[in-house]
Amino acid sequence: MGTPLPTETGEVDRWRAMKAVVPFLALGLIDLVLILGWGLNPLWGFAILPPMIFISVLAWISFKSGFIDENASAEYYEGE
Numbered sequence: 001m002g003t004p005l006p007t008e009t010g011e012v013d014r015w016r017a018m019k020a021v022v023p024f025l026a027l028g029l030i031d032l033v034l035i036l037g038w039g040l041n042p043l044w045g046f047a048i049l050p051p052m053i054f055i056s057v058l059a060w061i062s063f064k065s066g067f068i069d070e071n072a073s074a075e076y077y078e079g080e
Contacts, residue, residue, distance in 0.1 A: 014064055020059065025056045
């Protein structure tokens with residue numbers, strides 16, 4: 001059948017996902033500002049921004065849905 005999806009998505013999961021993803025997204029945006037501030041072609045902004053946003057959204061979804069906790073606990077506790 002497959003793994004059932006979580007039925008409750010509380011604010012705690014969203015808050016935890018945001019706390020995990022925001023520092024990396026902020027570092028990427030600061031890096032983008034520095035690169036563009038150094039006078040590089042603004043086309044580099046279009047090359048760097050979409051993958052950075054895509055990975056941040058993917059990480060946020062993973063943390064919010066509990067995918068990170070389920071796989072990490074199964075991987076670490078099976079060996080004991």
